[in-house]
Amino acid sequence: MTESSLSPSARRVQDALAARGFSFKVAELPGSTRTAKEAAEAVGCDVAQIAKSLIFKGKTSGDPLLVIASGANRVDEKRLRDLAGEPIGKADADFVRDRTGFAIGGIPPLGHAEPIRAWIDEDLLRHTVIWAAAGTPNSLFELDPSELPKMTDGEVAQVRPG
Numbered sequence: 001m002t003e004s005s006l007s008p009s010a011r012r013v014q015d016a017l018a019a020r021g022f023s024f025k026v027a028e029l030p031g032s033t034r035t036a037k038e039a040a041e042a043v044g045c046d047v048a049q050i051a052k053s054l055i056f057k058g059k060t061s062g063d064p065l066l067v068i069a070s071g072a073n074r075v076d077e078k079r080l081r082d083l084a085g086e087p088i089g090k091a092d093a094d095f096v097r098d099r100t101g102f103a104i105g106g107i108p109p110l111g112h113a114e115p116i117r118a119w120i121d122e123d124l125l126r127h128t129v130i131w132a133a134a135g136t137p138n139s140l141f142e143l144d145p146s147e148l149p150k151m152t153d154g155e156v157a158q159v160r161p162g
């Protein structure tokens with residue numbers, strides 16, 4: 001598939017990558033990548049190599065908080081509370097769409113409607129390559145996880161329980 005045929009949301013992610021100086025290429029796939037499991041099946045990798053971009057809500061600030069988590073991990077909200085320095089609430093689908101510009105199932109790690117504070121799951125950095133959502137429920141891009149801090153202005157942290 002050529003770049004010019006990307007859907008508008010995937011195109012925004014491709015443009016955001018280019019604007020930050022990355023040459024990673026967004027691919028729109030024939031099958032669903034809506035969940036980490038489906039994304040892993042679509043590219044033939046381990047689910048731990050899928051970067052889930054999860055939006056939470058800071059209860060005091062009302063701001064979105066982004067956690068880029070390994071597909072194998074659950075996010076410990078107490079850890080996120082400590083990292084963020086405020087109580088954490090769930091983000092509903094409308095909040096996610098309003099603040100990121102993308103719908104759940106395709107939230108990318110960059111290219112959002114506004115800058116979003118981000119934390120990066122340290123477990124993602126164990127891999128040489130990972131895949132992240134690219135704005136739609138059937139698009140991904142392959143990346144070197146060591147580029148995530150520069151890509152998101154995020155901080156590497158333990159986000160899983162334990």
Ligand code: 5CA
Nearest residue numbers: 033034035036039051052053091093105106133
């Ligand atoms: N494209 C795949 C692989 S990158 C993907 O986006 N996976 S995901 O796990 O990051 O996105 C699904 C996540 O959205 C779920 O883990 C869950 O945290 C969140 N989610 C799903 N449904 C809702 C909902 N109704 N309200 C708020 N968050 C939701």
